[in-house]
Amino acid sequence: MKHTILNTVAAAALALSAGAASAADKVTYLFPAPDFLPAFAPFQLAKGKGYFEANGLDVTFQVGKGGADVATQVALGNAELGGGIGDTPIIVRANGLEIRGVALLGGRGLTQLAWREDAGISGPADLKGKSIGVLSFQDTTYYNLLGVLASVGLTKNDVDIQAVGPGGIIQLTIAGKLDAMSGVPEWIAAIEAAGVAMDQQPVDSVFPAMAQAIIASDKTIAEKPEVVQGFVDAVLQGVRDISADPKAAAEEYVKLVPQHSENLAGIEAIMRAYAELIYPEGENQPLGAFSEERIKAVQAFYVDNGLVRTAVPVDELYTNEFIK
Structure with a gap:
């Protein structure tokens, strides 16, 4: 009898557990x-x-x-x-x-504007004539960059914007083939981990990203x-x-x-x-x-x-x- 009761309780507990799982x-x-x-x-x-x-x-x-x-x-x-x-x-x-x-x-804002310390950049106005990496031309990193440029009277025609993906941004910035980037914190961290000194500015300081x-x-x-x-x-x-x-x-x-x-x-x-x-x-x-x-x-x-x-x-x- 005792075993029967215990078995019944155990079965009920399993049923409740299964019911809870299925209810999720x-x-x-x-x-x-x-x-x-x-x-x-x-x-x-x-x-x-x-x-x-x-x-x-x-x-x-x-x-x-x-x-x-x-x-x-x-x-x-x-x-x-x-x-x-x-x-x-x-x-x-x-x-x-x-x-x-x-x-x-x-x-x-998620997007950060970052640049190599040796690129002669101290802020958005210095981006004129510089090469800047973005994820793609259909991505927020690109749209946010256009907003940053507009805030200082520049357009996409005043800079060299390259859509090269996250890996490309990191590698080309390390190699010195990109002066700056519009991206996320982990890309900046990866570049700095390779020994490249970077400066940065949150995009939302000049554009409502x-x-x-x-x-x-x-x-x-x-x-x-x-x-x-x-x-x-x-x-x-x-x-x-x-x-x-x-x-x-x-x-x-x-x-x-x-x-x-x-x-x-x-x-x-x-x-x-x-x-x-x-x-x-x-x-x-x-x-x-x-x-x-x-x-x-x-x-x-x-x-x-x-x-x-x-x-x-x-x-x-x-x-x-x-x-x-």
């Missing part, structure tokens, strides 16, 4: 670039530390073919959520893709708000972990992403850069929230410079409803 909402998140990049550390920490699970989510990461592909797949419903930059909806919504930002990973963003379709927001809320909460907790203790976050991250296991010092430096340069909250802009004024200013620049064909209502580009 399955979510596909699409990265615009390889998911082992340090820029995506908040997502890896959220998964590795159980934040998604605690919010009732069973998250699968997949990698898309760049930002435009991610936006398309999310709009079509092939992924519940995806990654971009705060300005991604400005670019793609004008093309009929009904996606919007649901969380912004920091109050500062934005941080990474989590994007979702209007349909997912309407039909699965609890999924979006849980995902946003988990990733923002990952951001807070990095901001609170970059060293501890780096130690945890290299355990979760073994590609970086032999570069703890470098990862800690990158985490610290994100914590200091990108993640801080903006004025009247709590962590995760979008600024209507910033989005409006970026969209106006993109329209005026022919980067997008037409403006769309600003309130269709983002929502702050998932930011607590």
Whole structure:
């Protein structure tokens, strides 16, 4: 009898456990670039530390073919959520893709303007006649660079802009074939690790650039708000972990992403850069929230410079409803 009772209790426990597992909402998140990049550390920490699970989510990461592909797949419903930059909806919504930002990973801009110390550059005005690397001509690093140039009365015709990808930016800057770059903190760290002294300036000091963003379709927001809320909460907790203790976050991250296991010092430096340069909250802009004024200013620049064909209502580009 005793064994029967114990067996019944054990079976009930297993059933409850299985029920809890099946109750977790399955979510596909699409990265615009390889998911082992340090820029995506908040997502890896959220998964590795159980934040998604605690919010009732069973998250699968997949990698898309760049930002435009991610936006398309999310709009079509092939992924519940995806990654971009705060300005991604400005670019793609004008093309009929009904996606919007649901969380912004920091109050500062992701893109950094950096240059070799020996290039004779002290700021944006000195870029005239210089060679500058960007990821591609369809990428935010390029669009942000145009904004920087415009802030000092320059255009793309006044400089030599080269779209050479992340590896090309790093290698050509090390070789001295690029004077400057518009990119992310880890590219700068890689160049400096090779012994090249760099100077830098956050792009958002002269142009209203934005941080990474989590994007979702209007349909997912309407039909699965609890999924979006849980995902946003988990990733923002990952951001807070990095901001609170970059060293501890780096130690945890290299355990979760073994590609970086032999570069703890470098990862800690990158985490610290994100914590200091990108993640801080903006004025009247709590962590995760979008600024209507910033989005409006970026969209106006993109329209005026022919980067997008037409403006769309600003309130269709983002929502702050998932930011607590």
